[in-house]
Amino acid sequence: MIAIDNVLISDAVVEEQFVCDLNKCKGGCCEDGDAGAPLTKDELKHLNNYYHVLLPYMTPEGIREIERQGKYIYDAEFGWVTPTINGAICAYGYRDEHNMIKCAVEQAYNDGKIPWKKPISCHLFPIRISSSDIEPDMEYVNYEPREDLCKAACKLGKQLKVPAYVFLKEAIIRMYGEDFYNTLDATAQHMKANK
Template identity: 65%
Template sequence: MIAIDNKLVSDHIIEEQFVCDLSKCKGGCCEDGDAGAPLEDWELDEIIQHFEVIKPYLTTAGLAAIEKQGKYAYDAHFGWVTPTIKGEMCAYGFRDNKGILKCGIEQAYYDGKLEWKKPISCHLYPIRIQKSKLDPDLEYVNYEPREDLCKAACNLGKKLKVPVYIFLKESIIRKYGQEFYDTLAATAEHMNSQQPD
């Protein structure tokens, strides 16, 4: 583990390689899970404030799920999460003409209608963050790809030689800031320089 401030970062984030391969997984992480996408408290306000902007990007089934469950829901294990369609696909998702599952929030962002890109938990995946039960200020930053679903992404990462922390640079900076990322990158360079050729 790498300690940066009050975060314990798994070595796998530096050692493993990963690049999403949407042509293979079809965005399956948006529908394959135990609950919707975990949301930070401030993201609840983003959804409420910008829902009318996001709404045109959503499917009929997604809107029906939101109507029934609310714009976000509470899960006993994950806390606040996005609602899902029949316990599967995120209610904020839609499929493009290639059958790839995309995020309606992110599409609104790409269209210049939002400044919030998407839930940070989605942006960081396959990094997952867990708060310590003993110390509320301590966070565990882990690398947790799904074995089957993310196999193509792990293979593509190895082929392209892209470490997890580099692939997720934008989202790590979004979550923890530039200084945190620079420390992580410098640690990675130091660790890699210690490896035998």
């Protein structure tokens, strides 16, 4: 484990190699899971504030689900999450002409319509952040790719020799800041040199 401030990072985050291969998985993480995308309190506000901007990017089914369930729902295991359509694809997701799942939030961000890229839980995937009731001030950062879905991403990461934390640099900086990332990178380099 790597400890930076009050964050414990699994060694796998720096040791395992990973690069999303969207041509193979087609964005399957947006529909494969036990719930929608986990959301922070700030992200709940973003969905309230920018929902009207997202509508042109969404499918009629996604809009219907949100009208039925709400912009976000509470899940006993994951907390606040995005609603899903029939327990599968995220209500904010849609398929493009290549059958790849895209995110309405990310597309609105890419088009300069909103200042929020997408839920941080999506941006960080396959890293998952958790906490415990025993140590509520401590965060645990784990590397958790989906066994079948992420097989191609693990293979591509090994081919390109890209550690998961390097692939996720932008998301890690967004979550914890540049100093945190630089410390993680320095620790990873030190670990690699001492193997």
